[in-house]
Amino acid sequence: MEHLSTRELPRLSWIDTLYSNFNYNTDGYEGDTAEDRKSQDGSETMPFIDESPTMSPHLCARGQDGEAVSPTPPEGLLPGGDMEKGLEMKKLVLSGFLASEEIYINQLEALLLPMKPLKATATTSKPVLTMEQIDTIFFMIQDIFEVHKEFYDALFPNIQQWDEKVTVGHLFQKLASQLGVYKAFVDNYKVAVETAEKCSQANIQFQKISENLKVKGPKESKDCTTTATMEALLYKPIDRVTRSTLVLHDLLKHTPKDHPDFPLLQDALRISQNFLSSINEEIDPRRTAVTTPKGEARQLVKDGFLVEVSEGTRKLRHVFLFTDLLLCAKMKKTAVGRHQQYECKWYIPLADLSFQTLDDTDSLPHVQTLSEHEIEEMKIKISTIKSEIQKEKKAQKGQSRNVDRLRKKMNEQESCLLIHSPTIPFRIPNKHGKSYLFLLSSDYERSEWRESIQKLMKKDLQACVLSSVELQVLTGSCFKLRTVHNIPVTSTKDDEESPGLYGFLHVIVHKAMGLKESANMYCTLEVDSFGYFVSKAKTRVFRDTTEPTWNEEFEIELEGSQCLRILCYEKCYDKSKINKDDNEIVDKIMGKGQVQLDPQTVQSKNWHMDVIEMNGIKVEFSMKFTSRDLSLKRTPSKKQSGVFGVKISVVTKRERSKVPYIVRQCIEEVEKRGIDEVGIYRISGVATDIQALKAAFDANTKDILMMLSDMDINAIAGTLKLYFRELPEPLLTDRLYPAFMEGIALSDPAAKENCMMHLLRSLPDPNLITFLSLLEHLKRVAEKEPVNKMSLHNLATVFGPTLLRPSESESSKAHITLASDIWSHDVMAQVQVLLYYLQHPPISFAELKKNTLYFSTDV
Numbered sequence: 011m012e013h014l015s016t017r018e019l020p021r022l023s024w025i026d027t028l029y030s031n032f033n034y035n036t037d038g039y040e041g042d043t044a045e046d047r048k049s050q051d052g053s054e055t056m057p058f059i060d061e062s063p064t065m066s067p068h069l070c071a072r073g074q075d076g077e078a079v080s081p082t083p084p085e086g087l088l089p090g091g092d093m094e095k096g097l098e099m100k101k102l103v104l105s106g107f108l109a110s111e112e113i114y115i116n117q118l119e120a121l122l123l124p125m126k127p128l129k130a131t132a133t134t135s136k137p138v139l140t141m142e143q144i145d146t147i148f149f150m151i152q153d154i155f156e157v158h159k160e161f162y163d164a165l166f167p168n169i170q171q172w173d174e175k176v177t178v179g180h181l182f183q184k185l186a187s188q189l190g191v192y193k194a195f196v197d198n199y200k201v202a203v204e205t206a207e208k209c210s211q212a213n214i215q216f217q218k219i220s221e222n223l224k225v226k227g228p229k230e231s232k233d234c235t236t237t238a239t240m241e242a243l244l245y246k247p248i249d250r251v252t253r254s255t256l257v258l259h260d261l262l263k264h265t266p267k268d269h270p271d272f273p274l275l276q277d278a279l280r281i282s283q284n285f286l287s288s289i290n291e292e293i294d295p296r297r298t299a300v301t302t303p304k305g306e307a308r309q310l311v312k313d314g315f316l317v318e319v320s321e322g323t324r325k326l327r328h329v330f331l332f333t334d335l336l337l338c339a340k341m342k343k344t345a346v347g348r349h350q351q352y353e354c355k356w357y358i359p360l361a362d363l364s365f366q367t368l369d370d371t372d373s374l375p376h377v378q379t380l381s382e383h384e385i386e387e388m389k390i391k392i393s394t395i396k397s398e399i400q401k402e403k404k405a406q407k408g409q410s411r412n413v414d415r416l417r418k419k420m421n422e423q424e425s426c427l428l429i430h431s432p433t434i435p436f437r438i439p440n441k442h443g444k445s446y447l448f449l450l451s452s453d454y455e456r457s458e459w460r461e462s463i464q465k466l467m468k469k470d471l472q473a474c475v476l477s478s479v480e481l482q483v484l485t486g487s488c489f490k491l492r493t494v495h496n497i498p499v500t501s502t503k504d505d506e507e508s509p510g511l512y513g514f515l516h517v518i519v520h521k522a523m524g525l526k527e528s529a530n531m532y533c534t535l536e537v538d539s540f541g542y543f544v545s546k547a548k549t550r551v552f553r554d555t556t557e558p559t560w561n562e563e564f565e566i567e568l569e570g571s572q573c574l575r576i577l578c579y580e581k582c583y584d585k586s587k588i589n590k591d592d593n594e595i596v597d598k599i600m601g602k603g604q605v606q607l608d609p610q611t612v613q614s615k616n617w618h619m620d621v622i623e624m625n626g627i628k629v630e631f632s633m634k635f636t637s638r639d640l641s642l643k644r645t646p647s648k649k650q651s652g653v654f655g656v657k658i659s660v661v662t663k664r665e666r667s668k669v670p671y672i673v674r675q676c677i678e679e680v681e682k683r684g685i686d687e688v689g690i691y692r693i694s695g696v697a698t699d700i701q702a703l704k705a706a707f708d709a710n711t712k713d714i715l716m717m718l719s720d721m722d723i724n725a726i727a728g729t730l731k732l733y734f735r736e737l738p739e740p741l742l743t744d745r746l747y748p749a750f751m752e753g754i755a756l757s758d759p760a761a762k763e764n765c766m767m768h769l770l771r772s773l774p775d776p777n778l779i780t781f782l783s784l785l786e787h788l789k790r791v792a793e794k795e796p797v798n799k800m801s802l803h804n805l806a807t808v809f810g811p812t813l814l815r816p817s818e819s820e821s822s823k824a825h826i827t828l829a830s831d832i833w834s835h836d837v838m839a840q841v842q843v844l845l846y847y848l849q850h851p852p853i854s855f856a857e858l859k860k861n862t863l864y865f866s867t868d869v
Contacts (some may be wrong), residue, residue, distance in 0.1 A: 106761025179274025563697030
């Protein structure tokens with residue numbers, strides 16, 4: 011990227027990248043591509059415009075760091091005077107917004123460019139389009155262009171001559187008052203896109219024009235023009251209409267209340283929000299809610315919510331297991347005040363089922379899936395809404411309208427999460443016809459359903475065929491007889507219920523007793539999170555024994571967890587026994603059990619020993635819990651030697667290296683033989699192995715390389731995480747922590763880019779080079795996501811708090827009523843900071859240092 015003149019508007023490499031990819035999004039408020047805007051049934055839907063502000067995490071003042079190696083960033087980005095800090099952040103927001111405004115103007119200009127020649131040919135004997143078609147496709151584009159060009163030309167000089175007296179509120183107030191031009195555009199948008207598409211199909215000349223529109227690049231950019239489709243450009247105004255509210259939220263956040271701009275910006279925000287509300291009444295995509303059911307006539311044995319794969323899509327069903335048949339139902343839509351009822355989707359007599367082996371015979375069909383990143387985004391939204399509900403309850407004192415609205419919003423998110431999170435296939439095989447497929451969140455649940463069905467199948471069952479009346483009566487009784495009334499998510503819990511544990515659960519799996527014959531046995535550990543269970547740890551396989559003794563310790567991160575499950579498996583070494591649904595060898599479940607995580611029992615400082623009995627097998631284990639605050643508390647090492655707990659600058663200076671030896675070796679070993687490991691960095695390594703590696707690195711043992719090559723790869727990954735966690739201050743430093751929190755909270759992407767890149771440049775060199783090395787490593791790990799199941803978001807969740815958690819957190823001293831608040835605020839923001847850099851194009855140390863500032867920061 012070229013060095014940028016401080017006299018010109020900042021040009022960002024990030025914006026250039028967006029330009030080349032032509033996927034101009036607002037972080038958290040994405041402009042969907044044409045494909046993304048298709049609904050599940052394939053029809054095109056209008057986008058929902060979100061007018062809510064982004065959450066700004068609570069920031070705490072931090073003490074200054076004494077390290078002399080760190081360059082000093084602008085005062086406004088460090089704890090200091092509120093006025094200076096606010097004005098500096100305000101300038102960042104405005105500069106970024108102005109840069110993106112220029113891009114938007116260039117996009118509108120590119121859209122208008124073919125309009126004049128098309129109009130000229132419309133009156134000839136061989137028109138490309140009729141005048142009516144031209145007016146429909148380009149409706150209101152010229153008006154929108156003029157509004158934004160006038161705004162840009164007025165704002166630009168203010169940024170060039172920036173000081174504390176500059177006012178811009180009147181410009182935003184005027185822009186907000188002109189948003190009405192978008193109303194007509196939105197009303198016409200769908201017709202415009204359909205007309206453009208039909209014209210492209212009918213006229214090859216127009217097709218070439220609409221697929222190759224040239225968009226000017228920003229001034230001083232290397233690439234002068236980029237190519238975009240007409241469909242993509244027509245969507246830009248829809249995407250852009252939210253930008254005014256986003257930037258206004260950010261500007262108000264960083265404008266002192268006594269500044270002349272404050273009331274003007276407030277008024278502009280009010281106008282913008284009122285306008286967006288009126289638009290949303292017309293284009294809100296209708297969202298369907300999910301409810302629950304049960305059964306009778308026969309005896310109901312088991313019921314619950316399962317996700318069925320039907321015609322390649324996921325459907326939430328309520329499944330009822332009776333003594334002689336399995337019934338799959340969904341809740342019927344009923345008018346307000348009417349009694350809720352179920353609709354039977356299908357039923358199958360148990361006599362027609364065929365569970366001959368544990369292997370499923372058919373391959374898994376293509377199923378719609380969300381990425382891990384999207385799943386994690388849902389979790390973050392749920393945590394944020396839950397926190398907002400608690401704040402509303404305290405503030406409103408009985409007024410529940412906002413609380414009800416938030417609960418509804420949370421229920422939508424949690425229902426969506428429940429549908430899209432399960433991945434473990436459970437097939438219902440039919441001897442005589444169509445088989446059915448469900449997806450479950452854990453092997454534990456699959457085993458429960460399969461065992462319940464197979465137990466009933468051992469009885470002398472007769473095939474049954476229900477008449478339409480009998481089926482109607484049976485389905486009608488489900489609502490009355492159901493045992494599971496609510497989908498298993500937090501929005502259905504009472505306020506008094508425990509929010510679960512947030513922190514780290516240390517578990518030692520000691521041994522198993524009661525096996526009647528020798529087996530190759532191992533255990534897996536699952537904990538619940540957001541309504542479903544996730545596998546967190548796995549012991550070694552203890553071969554050919556009746557009393558496997560592991561004594562392996564694991565550290566498991568909890569996110570509102572209330573239950574620990576242990577499953578015992580017999581390892582199958584027969585490669586011919588493959589489960590075709592998930593392409594993995596089928597290991598036989600020998601037993602399973604669970605224990606509730608009682609906060610009073612678990613939170614003591616001492617280990618709590620327990621035993622789970624399962625199918626005659628007893629598994630002995632111990633556990634203790636450490637809250638997130640205590641587990642991530644940084645304690646400097648008292649010794650000068652070693653690497654753990656020692657400042658990274660001291661270690662690199664001693665080693666005469668740019669990146670600590672421990673970091674380089676662990677990364678190298680993981681990339682050599684762990685990059686394909688399922689759950690690498692998420693699955694816990696054995697604690698004793700990690701401690702052995704820690705001691706070896708601290709003592710600089712000669713045979714460390716031999717130890718690394720022999721050690722379980724999860725232990726090596728755990729050692730790297732432990733090293734960063736035990737640094738006396740976080741890798742991204744205490745001093746810059748508040749600025750990172752403010753930067754990631756910015757809504758405008760250009761301002762965020764400016765801020766986040768500048769903060770990286772402000773890190774001491776050893777911290778920055780180590781961070782960039784780790785960043786590239788984690789990206790390489792995520793490239794193998796189809797194999798190792800570790801997305802960028804998964805890795806950000808694992809490493810974010812470790813790299814950012816401050817040494818002394820003022821927030822930890824404050825009273826926190828909800829344990830989940832810790833996750834919802836600080837931790838969520840820490841994850842987002844790391845995710846931002848992981849999703850960013852490659853960041854070069856040399857480029858960062860060369861471009862010391864994108865623009866002058868003198869206030």
